[in-house]
Amino acid sequence: MLLYNSPVSGNCYKARLLLAQLGIEYERREVDVIDRSERPRLLGELNPALSIPTLVLDDGSPLAESNAILWYFAEGTPYLPQERLARARVLQWLSFEQYSLQPYIALLRYWLSIAHITVPQQKIDARKPAGYAALDALERRLGERSFLVEERYTIADIALFAYTHVAPEGGFDLAAYPAIREWIGRVEAQPGYVAIGA
């Protein structure tokens, strides 16, 4: 199995973390997240969105989008509940992450800590409130429970953890989010945990 990967991408990290926890082996091919000119050649036949992570399964079938990869491998394991409503709740949190948290926190992290692009402060400030609103929503949820769904560690936690725990690299201060900080500690204590840089 082959993962088109970037060591700095939180979306790729979601796949790497779950695969590590499941003990599944794979090869990695590193893809540039700054210069994207090679992507049509590398990924054109595999993933029309040209995004990473893109995975090629052992039978040659491609699978893209971090949430789809998480779901595919978690199915039938303790990382994805069996019960219908709990499964839908996991998907609710996966969707929330991609739609309401990732676009703001990952973008600022990319500008400030990965591409080191000089961005007008006004553009940075314009994206901060939505990022903090997502952190507020996550804090409210985690203030009431240990993990996002069903009081146990699932792929919902993996998906939200990926960019949230590196939010300070995007200039987001987690000091006012005690429930998030405690949950980060609980995720890092899970069996088979690997760090984003591992």
Add this chain to the structure above:
Amino acid sequence: MLLYNSPVSGNCYKARLLLAQLGIEYERREVDVIDRSERPRLLGELNPALSIPTLVLDDGSPLAESNAILWYFAEGTPYLPQERLARARVLQWLSFEQYSLQPYIALLRYWLSIAHITVPQQKIDARKPAGYAALDALERRLGERSFLVEERYTIADIALFAYTHVAPEGGFDLAAYPAIREWIGRVEAQPGYVAIGA
């Protein structure tokens, strides 16, 4: 069952279209998409993201995010395949829509045709290329097949259809996308189809 809904929201329409095709009855409560000040009171206990659609099931359980609602109701029906990789592919396209298509096409449609906000042309132009890139990816996929996954109509088609078929309301010209236009006709011909304004 109660759906917190907006008649103009494509994300709400995804839920309405599937529920209509499944013949499931529900009540609607309309939520303003322009003035959001009422949302903490209306949705605060139900959905920390304060987004619509938010659904309250018959037993009082809340469920939010269009993809999660689609998945929950499609499970066990012809609208969601049984096979593991096909299911992951459906989720791949649901994720692509929320991450790569919706933010651009829905935002321009909102500005130009819903909120009627006067937006600087430069801000509009800045979002057009990503919207067209998403349409390009969709066109490439649909150039090879009748529906997005497994050659049959699934919730992947419902999710992509919702904002794509109204993309012209956001100033996107579909003339150069013949495969998308033919697929729009195929979706509209499905049993139980209802229009976004219905």
